[in-house]
Amino acid sequence: xxxxxxxxxxxxxxxxxxxxxxxxxxxxxxxxxxxxxxxxxxxxxxxxxxxxxxxxxxxxxxxxxxxxxxxxxxxxxxxxxxxxxxxxxxxxxxxxxxxxxxxxxxxxxxxxxxxxxxxxxxxxxxxxxxxxxxxxxxxxxxxxxxxxxxxxxxxxxxxxxxxxxxxxxxxxxxxxxxxxxxxxxxxxxxxxxxxxxxxxxxxxxxxxxxxxxxxxxx
Amino acid sequence: xxxxxxxxxxxxxxxxxxxxxxxxxxxxxxxxxxxxxxxxxxxxxxxxxxxxxxxxxxxxxxxxxxxxxxxxxxxxxxxxxxxxxxxxxxxxxxxxxxxxxxxxxxxxxxxxxxxxxxxxxxxxxxxxxxxxxxxxxxxxxxxxxxxxxxxxxxxxxxxxxxxxxxxxxxxxxxxxxxxxxxxxxxxxxxxxxxxxxxxxxxxxxxxxxxxxxxxxxxxxxxxxxxxxxxxxxxxxxxxxxxxxxxxxxxxxxxxxxxxxxxxxxxxxxxxxxxxxxxxxxxxxxxxxxxxxxxxxxxxxxxxxxxxxxxxxxxxxxxxxxxxxxxxxxxxxxxxxxxxxxxxxxxxxxxxxxxxxxxxxxxxxxxxxxxxxxxxxxxxxxxxxxxxxxxxxxxxxxxxxxxxxxxxxxxxxxxxxxxxxxxxxxxxxxxxxxxxxxxxxxxxxxxxxxxxxxxxxxxxxxxxxxxxxxxxxxxxxxxxxxxxxxxxxxxxxxxxxxxxxxxxxxxxxxxxxxxxxxxxxxxxxxxxxxxxxxxxxxxxxxxxxxxxxxxxxxxxxxxxxxxxxxxxxxxxxxxxxxxxxxxxxxxxxx
Numbered sequence: 001x002x003x004x005x006x007x008x009x010x011x012x013x014x015x016x017x018x019x020x021x022x023x024x025x026x027x028x029x030x031x032x033x034x035x036x037x038x039x040x041x042x043x044x045x046x047x048x049x050x051x052x053x054x055x056x057x058x059x060x061x062x063x064x065x066x067x068x069x070x071x072x073x074x075x076x077x078x079x080x081x082x083x084x085x086x087x088x089x090x091x092x093x094x095x096x097x098x099x100x101x102x103x104x105x106x107x108x109x110x111x112x113x114x115x116x117x118x119x120x121x122x123x124x125x126x127x128x129x130x131x132x133x134x135x136x137x138x139x140x141x142x143x144x145x146x147x148x149x150x151x152x153x154x155x156x157x158x159x160x161x162x163x164x165x166x167x168x169x170x171x172x173x174x175x176x177x178x179x180x181x182x183x184x185x186x187x188x189x190x191x192x193x194x195x196x197x198x199x200x201x202x203x204x205x206x207x208x209x210x211x212x213x214x215x216x217x218x
Numbered sequence: 219x220x221x222x223x224x225x226x227x228x229x230x231x232x233x234x235x236x237x238x239x240x241x242x243x244x245x246x247x248x249x250x251x252x253x254x255x256x257x258x259x260x261x262x263x264x265x266x267x268x269x270x271x272x273x274x275x276x277x278x279x280x281x282x283x284x285x286x287x288x289x290x291x292x293x294x295x296x297x298x299x300x301x302x303x304x305x306x307x308x309x310x311x312x313x314x315x316x317x318x319x320x321x322x323x324x325x326x327x328x329x330x331x332x333x334x335x336x337x338x339x340x341x342x343x344x345x346x347x348x349x350x351x352x353x354x355x356x357x358x359x360x361x362x363x364x365x366x367x368x369x370x371x372x373x374x375x376x377x378x379x380x381x382x383x384x385x386x387x388x389x390x391x392x393x394x395x396x397x398x399x400x401x402x403x404x405x406x407x408x409x410x411x412x413x414x415x416x417x418x419x420x421x422x423x424x425x426x427x428x429x430x431x432x433x434x435x436x437x438x439x440x441x442x443x444x445x446x447x448x449x450x451x452x453x454x455x456x457x458x459x460x461x462x463x464x465x466x467x468x469x470x471x472x473x474x475x476x477x478x479x480x481x482x483x484x485x486x487x488x489x490x491x492x493x494x495x496x497x498x499x500x501x502x503x504x505x506x507x508x509x510x511x512x513x514x515x516x517x518x519x520x521x522x523x524x525x526x527x528x529x530x531x532x533x534x535x536x537x538x539x540x541x542x543x544x545x546x547x548x549x550x551x552x553x554x555x556x557x558x559x560x561x562x563x564x565x566x567x568x569x570x571x572x573x574x575x576x577x578x579x580x581x582x583x584x585x586x587x588x589x590x591x592x593x594x595x596x597x598x599x600x601x602x603x604x605x606x607x608x609x610x611x612x613x614x615x616x617x618x619x620x621x622x623x624x625x626x627x628x629x630x631x632x633x634x635x636x637x638x639x640x641x642x643x644x645x646x647x648x649x650x651x652x653x654x655x656x657x658x659x660x661x662x663x664x665x666x667x668x669x670x671x672x673x674x675x676x677x678x679x680x681x682x683x684x685x686x687x688x689x690x691x692x693x694x695x696x697x698x699x700x701x702x703x704x705x706x707x708x709x710x711x712x713x714x715x716x717x718x719x720x721x722x723x724x725x726x727x728x729x730x731x732x733x734x735x736x737x738x739x740x741x742x743x744x745x746x747x748x749x750x751x752x753x754x755x756x757x758x759x760x761x762x763x764x765x766x767x768x769x770x771x772x773x774x775x776x777x778x779x780x781x782x783x784x785x786x787x788x789x790x791x792x793x794x795x796x797x798x799x800x801x802x803x804x805x806x807x
Contacts, residue, residue: 061225083230096233120232135236163686164678180240210238210245217228
C-alpha cells in the first residue's frame, strides 16, 4: 500500500519535472513565480564591502525593477539598453550578464549582483582587472583569443549606434583589437593570458587611473 | 527614462570598468556629486492622515510641488512635518504616482475635485496611465458637456449679443429656433404650413360629392379648385421666402445648396412654379400631373423639426450595405421562384402566370406573406412550389433582419466609440509631449559621463540624425577640398535632450587655455580635416558609405578646440582630459 503511494507520488513528481523541463514558457512562469529572498543583511555585509545602508539602497532599487528578486537575461538587457538609447546594447549586456551570473544558472540574484558590484566599486585594482579579464574571456578558458576580443569589441561598438562621428566602419573594431593585442600580447602567441593582461594594465597609467574612476558611485 | 531604472545607473557605471582596458583614450572626469541626496524619510500630513516616503522618491519629479522646494512653504516647524490642508483620499493617488511613476484615476472620485488636486500639486493630467486614461477623459468630457449645457441655457436667457451681423443673427435664428421669439414663431409657422400643405394635397383627392350639373363624382380638388390653388400658393410663398432667407443667411452658400434639406426644399416648391409656367399645354399636362407627386416631398421638410427623422435617415444610410444584401438575396429568391412557378403553371389553362415577370408579383406577395389572392397556382406542382415559396419567404426575410438590426446597433455604438477614441488620442499625444521627465539632475550628469566614457573607449562620438546626414553630405563635398579652418565655435542645438546637456557641459568644461572663439554668425564652412585623425580621414575619403539620401546643405557651425593634437599615442597628458580632446562637432542649426 505504502509503496504504491510512494510510487504514485514519485510518478507525479517525475511528471511535474518532465513538464517543467520541456516547456520553456513554463520555465519563465516559474521564474516569475519564484520569490527569491536574498541572504540576510549581515551575511551580505560580511561578504561584500558595502555598508548596511548602501546595501539597503541597492536592494530597494533592485527590488523595484525586479519584484521577483531575480533578473533574467531579457530584463537585464532591457535595463541596460535604456542607458544607451542610440545603439544596440543587447550583445554587451549578454556578456555582462554572463560575467555577473557567476553560478551560471541563467538568472542574476541579488547576491550575484551585489558581489559583482562590490568587486567593481570597492575591490582592489587586481580584483577589478581579474573581473575585466573574466568579462573578456567569453568561454572562461583562461585565455582571451582574438575572436573573443573581436566579439567584445563589436558589442561595445554596437552600443554607439549608427550616428557617430566619425562614421563607424566595418573594420574599426578589428583595428581596435589589433591595437589591443599588440599592447597586451607580450609573447605574441595569439592569446592573452591573465598574467599578461594584469601586467600590461598595471604598466599603463591611463588604465590605472580609469580603474579608480567610479569609486564613489554609490 | 523610468524612475526605477535610475536606480540601476550605479550598476551601469560600475560595469563601465569593463571598457577601461580596451579604451584608446583617457577617460573623462566623473561629475562631482555636489548634492549628496540625503535619503531620509519625509512625513506628509494631509489633513491629519500621515503619509511617509523617502525624500528621493519625491525628488524624482522636480517639476511638481512635492519634488521641488515649493514644499518648504508647507513645512510645519512644531511637528517637523509637511502639512497640506487637502483631501487625503485623492492624495493617496498622487503619492502613488511618485512611487510607481503611474498616475491612476479613481472611479469613485469626482472629476473636478481630482482635477483641482492635480493642479494644486502641479501634476499634468496627461500622464495618467493607459488603464485609467479613457475613463478619465470620458468623465471629463461629460463634465465639460454638462458645463456647456448649463452655459447654453444661461446664454439663451441672456440678451442676444449685439455684435452679431444681421446675417449671422438670421442663421442662428434658423438653426436654433429657441434663441429668440421671432425664430420660434417662424419655426412654428413653417411647421404649420407644411402640415397644411400636406393635408391639402391629401384632401384634394377625396371625392367631394357631385356638382349639380354633372353626374360624375368630382374630387374636392376639382370642386374647390380656386381655394386649393390659393392655399397652395400661400404655402409655396412661405416656403420660397423661407428658402431664400436661409440661402441669404447661410455662411457657406455652396455647402448649403448641396445639403439634403435644401434639395428637399427645392423639390417641394418646384412643381408649383413649373405648373405656373406651363399652364394649358395638353401635351405636358401628363408630366405636370406627375410633378404634383413631388409635392408630397414637403413632408420631408418636417425632418428639420424632428430630430428622430434625421437619426432614422442617418442610420438607413449607414446600414446601406446590409439593406443591399437583403435586397439582393430577396431578388435572387424572387427570380428563382418566379421561374419555377411560371414553368409549373405553364400547362394550366387561363393561367395568370403569363410570363416570368408576371410571376414576380406572385412571388413577392407570397414571400412577404401578404397573399392577396389575385394570382394563385392551379396545378398541383404549382401549389407545391407555391407553399415552398411562402415558407422560404418567411426565412429569407426573417434571417437578414436581425443581422441588420444588430449591425445597426453595432455601427451606431462603434461610431460613437471611434469618435471618442479619436478625439482622446489627439489630445493625449499633445499632452505626452509635455510629460514630466522623471530624471534628477545628478542622474543626468552621471548618465552623460557614462556615455562620454563609451565615446572615449571607442574613439567615436555620438551625434544625432541631422548632423549625421550633414556629415555624409559634407564628406562628399570635402572629398575635393580639404581645407582647414581655424578654431570656430559651435553651439549644438539639434541634439536630442539626452545629449544636449552633455554638449553644453562639455563646452563649459573646456579650460580657458584653449582658444575657442565664439562666433555668433552662422557660416557655411567646409569641414576641416583634423590632423590627428588623418589616418582615419584618409580612409574616410575613400570608402565612407553615403547612407543619407536627401541632398541638402545645412548651415553648420563647427568647433575645433585648438591646438590640434594627436590623440591615440599621446603620452604627455596635460592637466585635464578635455584639453586634449580633439572634438570636432558639427551641428545643424
